[in-house]
Amino acid sequence: MDVLIHLFVGLHIIGIAALLGGFLTQMKAMGRGEARMVPAMLHGALTMLVTGIVLVGLNEAQHHHVNTIKIGIKLALLVVILGLVYVKRDEEKVEKSLVTTVGALTTANIFIAVLWT
Template sequence: MLVQERGLADTVLSPAVEALRLILLYAHLIGFALLLGGVVVQYVSGPLRINPPMLWGAVTQLVTGIALAAPLRDEGEEPSGPKLGVKLVIALMIFVMVFFSRKREVVNKGHFLAIGGLTLVNAAVAVFWR
């Protein structure tokens, strides 16, 4: 088992808790795809504005990210507090930028690109910060 290879406690998550964690992770990835895909499609297709997939992606990312921060892992596998804090701040920034610009006919190019850039930065924090 992976838990034993790492030298951690011999306790293993219950199958139900592990299934919940994986479902949340899957939904989190769908939110990322909606958000980044919405940015790319809107950037390529025409006037820069917030489309519904971007809003739903930002909401999904924020909600599932908070849920994933819950202690659904064995001891010793918890992500660091500073990492979670950085990811939360970035996710909140993205959500605020998307939510309050959603009704504008045209969004400033820098604002729009910052949404896409922060989305990529948040993914990079998740992948590279160990």
């Protein structure tokens, strides 16, 4: 079961990398006012959501302590990120503030995961 948990942690990190990487690729375009929500951002957010839910379930099944407040906050941030990316995914240009919000919330989610013990 531990191997399965580690596998899903790796997939979760890949989702984070896709979401944050998608944001970072739009930094130059934000300066020109041509930023958009790239598919990597949507796929990364969905990967994070699915693997995060699986990880909580696997940890609960192993009777490991799960900090439900931390998980709830991370889930709330991810739902906002996913909503913004999903709604604006087909637009050719997206406001700089929305792309910045996605990047900031993603970064906050990472720091919550790493620093909140």
